[in-house]
Amino acid sequence: MGTSSCIPIFILLLFSPLCKSDDRLTQAKPLFLDDTLISKGGAFALGFYSPTSSNASWYLCIWYHNISKHTVVWTANRDSPITAPSSPMLAITNNSDLVLSDSQGHIHWAVNNDITGMGVVAELLNKGNFVLRRSPNNTTIWESFDHPTDTLLPTAKILFSTGRLVSWKELNDPSTGNFSLSFYSSSTLQFIIWNGTQPYSRILMPNDGSVFGDTYPNIVFSEAIGGTGDGLYYQYTIISDNSPYVRVMLDYMGVLRTLSWNNLSWTNISVRATSDCDLYASCGPFGYCDYVGHVPTCRCLDGFEPVGLGLNFSGGCRRTMALTCGKQSYYLNLTQMKIPDKFLHVPNKSIDDCAAECSNNCLCTAYTMTNQSRCLIWLGELIDTGKYDQYGENLHLRLADSPENNKMVKIVLPIIACMLTLTCIALVSICKYRARKRHKKDTHKRQMIEYLNSSIEIEDEDVDFPFVSFEDIAAATDNFSDSNQIGRGGFGKVYKGILEGVNEVAIKRLSKDSGQGIEEFKNEVVLIAKLQHKNLVRLLGCCIHGDERLLIYEYLPNKSLDTFLFDAARQFVLDWPTRFKIIKGVARGLLYLHQDSRLTIIHRDLKASNILLDSEMVPKISDFGMARIFGGNQQQANTTRVVGTYGYMSPEYVMGGAFSVKSDTYSFGVLLLEIVSGLKISSPQLVMNFVGLTAYAWRLWEDGKAAELVHSSVIETYQLHEALRCIHVGLLCVQDRPDDRPLMSSVIFMLENESALLSAPKKPAYFALRNFETTEPRENIEISVDGVSNTTLVGR
Ligand SMILES: *[C@@H]1O[C@H](CO)[C@@H](O)[C@H](O)[C@H]1NC(C)=O
Ligand SMILES: *[C@@H]1O[C@H](CO)[C@@H](O)[C@H](O)[C@H]1NC(C)=O
Ligand SMILES: *[C@@H]1O[C@H](CO)[C@@H](O)[C@H](O)[C@H]1NC(C)=O
Ligand SMILES: *[C@@H]1O[C@H](CO)[C@@H](O)[C@H](O)[C@H]1NC(C)=O
Ligand SMILES: *[C@@H]1O[C@H](CO)[C@@H](O)[C@H](O)[C@H]1NC(C)=O
Ligand SMILES: *[C@@H]1O[C@H](CO)[C@@H](O)[C@H](O)[C@H]1NC(C)=O
Ligand SMILES: *[C@@H]1O[C@H](CO)[C@@H](O)[C@H](O)[C@H]1NC(C)=O
Ligand SMILES: *[C@@H]1O[C@H](CO)[C@@H](O)[C@H](O)[C@H]1NC(C)=O
Ligand SMILES: *[C@@H]1O[C@H](CO)[C@@H](O)[C@H](O)[C@H]1NC(C)=O
Ligand SMILES: *[C@@H]1O[C@H](CO)[C@@H](O)[C@H](O)[C@H]1NC(C)=O
Ligand SMILES: *[C@@H]1O[C@H](CO)[C@@H](O)[C@H](O)[C@H]1NC(C)=O
Ligand SMILES: *[C@@H]1O[C@H](CO)[C@@H](O)[C@H](O)[C@H]1NC(C)=O
8 A cells, every 4th residue: 555655656756755754744645554754853753553463453653763662652543543454544635634534434533624725734743743734834733742642742832721641541552541631830830640530649840840850860851831821831841962762651550750761661760649648638638748758658737636547547637726716826837848739829919918818817727928929828628738858838837826835725725624614514504493483485585585686686576486495396306316307517407397387397406516606596597587588598486495506497398409400310300491590589589688678688608509499499598607787888898707618709708808799799600600501610520621610611601602501401491592691690790800790680680681781791810819629529618717617408
């Protein structure tokens, strides 16, 4: 075949150099099974290769031409080999497409373009790059360096936005394997090896060293980050003279290796992700991998102790002393650290401002001023950190007190706690004795009103829901039996019960040991008692009994929205009309909270698990534990206790604790995008290329492909214009500046009036601050620093 393809060229050109060692592919001269292109200089070859000796399946590959070991660096048709007896052909078609086909004419791989005529030529360059060019002026149309397989060659640029290396499946099987490598540079350069959609190992670029070129005799690496925006790339070149061949590759076991050819075999210059300690989050939350000794080992950060026993770090570490919000905290300066994952980059901060940023946020557990003078802070758990023996950053870890003082506290605290407990027991006994003398029901009502009056001024007649006795509730729930439990959250458990006259109810029993729970309890009772709306969950009664606090709600059999939205089997129940109805219902419930009730109420924790569905799938906003009431003309407030669910919280709230009705608008926007797309705000499917749902939605929107965001399960039932309008409104709601976000009244207007003109959304920059979202089993990061976490009522 090879010779036959040469004949026309002999005739046409009357002279030809050895046709098989050409470096070009033209329209007149396709490449057949036994042909190869050899780059000018002789370093690389392109042709067909079968990794198994039986020659059963053919791949179009690039390999090193002049070394003794056949080493493939690029494969075109990795998942579509050409199997014998069919034989392969690579050709440039009349449409200027580069096409790999078999003898039956099936296309296995192609580079399509819209150039017509005899305008293109493909050339194998001596760096190992196969480029398709337009002939008159050499404009590059396509190049293999932009589409690497498992190998990154010197001078190839790998894009942060879309570039990745994907491992082979097996040693001798080039098809797509489990492992992939991608680059991030939201603030510090890091790259992540993934096993499927799970992070497998995270590696940081040492600030003075290099990523791949650990010092190795005679080989000098030059590494660079160039480009801007979506064009940001990483590139390495070998600048020493007479260097042997060097390549970086991700092998089929997930090991990232830098290799050099030493005339006989490939030797490792560096290998990554080989020890257990290297693996992502292997030391658990607040644990770190200590690289200082000979063998990397998991340890706890100072001020923390292991949760598990012995060397089992899967549970990570816990504080020896809890942080208290609002109290001055102490920062421990840890040096030469691999910075933990999931940081927030706060732009334009000096080291002092960065420390203040952390101190002002109750969720903040650490901050760093990187060597590039970037302020990074962490909210919640510190995960996947380590200590190096030379490079690394200074990590300032927030502790309740210095570790020396901790030891004192450990002794004194139990004594104080003991005394307090004794006092409490005495007081409670006295109270109980007195209380028993009075009539039971009266006591409840009187206590309740006194209690409520002491927190917020309300008139007596405002509180007209029934007080239920503890005994009745205990009977209704079979004495709080496990079989009646239908959910649990940060503040306690939720039971299903049968109450006389009301039938099925959901009973929320606040846990006794959560001191903060009392605040939340007051809040919830006072608020919901006053609220009556179709889209808000109804509070039917309450009970205070000793230190027990219970709330009785209407029972909603369909549980919460997230149990439908993110469940592969149940998401089909939510067809488009239902989803649209839910979106509008939540918007109306929120509008009622913001504007239509007598007060302005900010919910502060709107999310899919807080939207309950009744039997008709009417959405009901629940869980007002975090809600705040604004009186009169108050527009905005600040808090030092930032509570909520990560991803749903607006940037100004997370960063500065400022909240307003527009913080709820933000959460609503996120929820809306989730309902349309069926993707979680921190969705593993998105992680590969996007930082989160908002980033993903924005990219599709910008590219005019917003319709692709709509979840496949509603394709048959949806109205495209409604879905697009929802996405548009969602993007308006998640804009960075609170002033840019619409009020809920406008949101409803925009959703319900097809003719309403919508302004163009601005790019949400918030996503650029996060490095990437969690893909761990925890579905929402309920951050708890000061012993407070938010309530999740599920299972109703
Ligand atoms: C292979 O080619 C490279 C680049 O042209 C050259 O530097 C090297 O000496 C050659 N190696 C062998 C073994 O021929
Ligand atoms: C496979 O192909 C190679 C080169 O193309 C050849 O040397 C070898 O003999 C072939 N093996 C079989 C089993 O046909
Ligand atoms: C491509 O063009 C040549 C000459 O113009 C023609 O002979 C040939 O049939 C065309 N091939 C196809 C597949 O259209
Ligand atoms: C295009 O590239 C080839 C080889 O790379 C070179 O010989 C030719 O002069 C270039 N043409 C132009 C117009 O740059
Ligand atoms: C290259 O030539 C083509 C056709 O002649 C033209 O369309 C294109 O704009 C040129 N590109 C550059 C970079 O000059
Ligand atoms: C790749 O993943 C599959 C399951 O997804 C697993 O069975 C297989 O062992 C994995 N291979 C490697 C090398 O980890
Ligand atoms: C990669 O993940 C798969 C399942 O997704 C698992 O079976 C396999 O063991 C993992 N491989 C490694 C090396 O952890
Ligand atoms: C490879 O061989 C050449 C010549 O035989 C020698 O100069 C060079 O040092 C060798 N390279 C390595 C890495 O051994
Ligand atoms: C290179 O590293 C790999 C992966 O750790 C290992 O399997 C291999 O034995 C090493 N090769 C040499 C020559 O040390
Ligand atoms: C490690 O501890 C966790 C709980 O913290 C436990 O589930 C797991 O089984 C333990 N693993 C081993 C190997 O002991
Ligand atoms: C933390 O420690 C390092 C090394 O001792 C020192 O250079 C740095 O200034 C310290 N940072 C602060 C804020 O004290
Ligand atoms: C940061 O500072 C630079 C220059 O001082 C300014 O141009 C930029 O707008 C600032 N960025 C932010 C987010 O404030």
